[in-house]
Amino acid sequence: MTDAHSTNQTIRRVSPTLFSFLSDLGLRAVYPQDIPFQAAQAKGKELNATIGQITDGHGNAMTLPSMSSTLSGMSPAEANRAFLYSPIQGVEELRQGWRGWQRRGRDAAQASTVPLVTVGLAHGISLAADLFSAPGRAVAVAAPFWGNYRQIFSTRTGARLLTAAAVVDGRYNCDAIAQALQDLPQGEPAIAILNLPWNPGGYMPTVAERQALRESLVAVAQMRPLMVICDDAYAGLVYEDEVPRESMFWDLNGAHERLVPVKVDGITKELAFFGGRVGFLTFPFPPDSEIALALESKVKCLVRATVGSPVAISQVIALHGLRDGSIEDEVERIRVVLEGRYHRLKQVFAAMTSRYLTPLPFNSGCFALVELSTELGQSSEQIRHRLLDDYDTGLVSIAPNFLRIAFCSMESEALPELVHRLQLAVDSG
């Protein structure tokens, strides 16, 4: 049952009454065959590089001690807070603490609201979609992209996703958003999604590329109102010294009066707490300004109407971490582990011989993306299934011809074998 039509037919046949209640959204909804679907299929495989969560390569979480220590010794006051309701906007100290974390190295002149707490990053993006997207709204994103944007913007709000290639001739395409919007009538508002470091491609722009990207988006804003949703899920996970780690939110903040950046980030990857579900939604306005309060009112209305209140226990754990003097070191320690895997994977790619496989540029995040040559005559979905069936190995396929390797959940030592199997699966096709 993988398409909406057959799903709807089943419901109509078994319960015409229930079928008669399905909303337009209810009729459209069907669980997509993207990452969680594919990850479920890869469960138990010897090599499983499907899920974008950071593990030791054996399915064990790599946690920050200043957070995970709470589970063997939460203070009574913390435990109390963990079990009771959070304020709708989030725990105040955590909001302030996260604002400090976001603004490391920023100067006071750059405005940003006190972040509102959401249930993970997806909830932050979903709330932004509820507030700012609409049927027919143009939403531009560089492709390939995180499939859930489709469910969030297209399935849920009826927006039109417009895309352009994220990588052209082996280089990051700073004009992807502008190209995706080039046929849109002048003046028509558009939303852009900027996911950097990038999922699924693991890329973060260089200094020169950031500048070009900023100029390209400002040029778009000269043509139309532009909201840029900065999905900063992988913030900080950058592995080349010369590549800046800061969110593009700061570069776009104040860049043009018709360009509104919105920052979505969270503890999921930044503090390695995937199961906690704490994200943040931040706007480019001074804290406690009138517009900050107006937006807070709207977001709180929708937080309440979607999930009641944010997760208290996970906020308590994150706050414990942020108050601990060692959190930056702990985050850096995880980054260094991933950096090691990154360098190993680059080596392995450099030695790759298959003429059908081209790794896309990557320097950050949790993933590397491999493009299959069209000469191969097989889809990435076919290769994924062969890897599952014949090579005990899980990767994520992204239509039409990309395979995503989540090195964040693989040991360094396993990466050569993983790529070896990938080549075998491709060359035996």
Next chain:
Amino acid sequence: MTDAHSTNQTIRRVSPTLFSFLSDLGLRAVYPQDIPFQAAQAKGKELNATIGQITDGHGNAMTLPSMSSTLSGMSPAEANRAFLYSPIQGVEELRQGWRGWQRRGRDAAQASTVPLVTVGLAHGISLAADLFSAPGRAVAVAAPFWGNYRQIFSTRTGARLLTAAAVVDGRYNCDAIAQALQDLPQGEPAIAILNLPWNPGGYMPTVAERQALRESLVAVAQMRPLMVICDDAYAGLVYEDEVPRESMFWDLNGAHERLVPVKVDGITKELAFFGGRVGFLTFPFPPDSEIALALESKVKCLVRATVGSPVAISQVIALHGLRDGSIEDEVERIRVVLEGRYHRLKQVFAAMTSRYLTPLPFNSGCFALVELSTELGQSSEQIRHRLLDDYDTGLVSIAPNFLRIAFCSMESEALPELVHRLQLAVDSG
């Protein structure tokens, strides 16, 4: 900034660009002045009976030891699971464990799906609204009702809330849903919300009333397709021996072919874990039946598009509790504490002398509701403010003339003083 219009004007003035992006929902959204708003105003008051979370009366959580003990000794395997992603549908053992919990005392012939995990009960209701509500859809609910239904159904999905009085002549009104729908054209589908034990009224129907309620809803289903969302947030918290504790979901399951009950419940109140945000959505079909899988596909699509995935850490804690042999005793212990407060409050009400105050019948849940006489000439909102300002006491006002007392968060010993102050505030008006 408490109405959508002024909120929108502020945004338009400060950032016309951002304003140009507001969706219809974005324009409608504004944080309502209901329970969390009022609870925030009552923070720090000597007597605070605003929030429906179970505490010792001094703001401390009353937790189940089999769950809260995890915070001082979670096993490595549990901690690992707590920090990593949950499956989109929820942790399988918890889903099965909760199904067993739901079905205590039920016979195998009564069909129910394996519950899907949501982010608290509000998320379960919100997902049901996404799937089954729509602009103009009739949604019937007995009044007064939990204000968040308005945000979930009306603000978010554009449904029409239709109401009838929950209590008439001092008795629970079993025909409230039927009366709310009486002017709706025959054949037009309607959703009903059945919240029992009731928030804000703290009432659970007797054996005879359950029968009458069931018959009334079956009669509605003879006129039109009827979906009944059973909001079982307060399941089990019943304080009179002769009143059945089971969810009406079981009475309605199979009652009529055009009546579809949907069960929403969760650990929030049933296992006293308010900050954990774990709820469940259950349909009246056999597990693994085709329609169960079709609905699961739709719900998972929307879970992913709204929150990414459910909260892992809270599921781990709940599962630990459900596996512990003592959980039923622990839940009963909390129920007995609340039962003591309930009896005390009934005594205090019985001795109340103000002619302007009429307690509504109550026997369950977390709340008691007091109706202000129209002769008083003052709204419940005015009395609430007087209680805050002059009597250091927080209650929740529900328009036009109800005050809600959350005895779940008050010590027994404080209840006489609370009601004393309420009488003073009313009589000094």
